[in-house]
Amino acid sequence: MADEPGNQTPNTPDVSETDLRGMTVDELREEARQEGLPGTSGMRKAELVDAVAEAKQGHATGSDGSGDGPEDPDEVGAGPDGGRIRTGPETSKSLKYSQEITSPDEDPEREGRSLATTHHEVIKQWAESRGARPAAVEGTDHGDHLGVLRLDFNEDTDKLRHVSWDEWFRTFDERRLNFVYQEQRKDGKQSNFFILESPDREDA
Incomplete structure (x- = not known):
């Protein structure tokens, strides 16, 4: 998924995986932290791109159902x-x-x-x-x-x-x-x- 050009995530016009792939690993981890994603410290760049795009898709569609705020940073x-x-x-x-x-x-x-x-x-x-x-x-x-x-x-x-x-x-x-x-x-x-x-x- 992360190797294909453009935005492969449906219903997310503002989520560009091309843009995400242009970020550094540290920038992607910061995006992941802001999205409240767990377990990102061991992820490779391609996995981070997928995870961040998926999280942003949840926000764009309102389907994350997680209530308020990110998960516990622990x-x-x-x-x-x-x-x-x-x-x-x-x-x-x-x-x-x-x-x-x-x-x-x-x-x-x-x-x-x-x-x-x-x-x-x-x-x-x-x-x-x-x-x-x-x-x-x-x-x-x-x-x-x-x-x-x-x-x-x-x-x-x-x-x-x-x-x-x-x-x-x-x-x-x-x-x-x-x-x-x-x-x-x-x-x-x-x-x-x-x-x-x-x-x-x-x-x-």
Whole structure:
């Protein structure tokens, strides 16, 4: 469908797939976010074109039946802020000088670059590629709320308690944390460096 010229979607005079195919992947993902489409972070360009055209068709014909607004952003793996950095009165210098990453498809501008994101899938992929699991520090919980969040790189310690990604991200979002990290060190080797930073200076 995405390889044919023109608009193949019936009853949608304003939806041109030719125009959509002329967009970059990032622009298409932004269109998809505006349409409230889930699961677009893993889509290829042709799939994004089809998905966005289909969503716009639903709006043009009034047949989407979804009620108001887009779906919960958590459904697309981006988190409530769409992967964007959270700022506040106490935003750190390290965060200000970090490259913002809002999609698993974005790459560092250079080796050793400081990166920052709130995108759930980006964080999960980064951790799992290093064999790390979501965890919290034992003895820091507040009732049924997790305490200090960490990632366990299979360290031999009894201070960490493994938790589910759902629990970890729920706490991460409730505290408005940012994930500041590196993909590679300056020498090109894989880096395990990360910090959890709050623009409100809450204990991470």
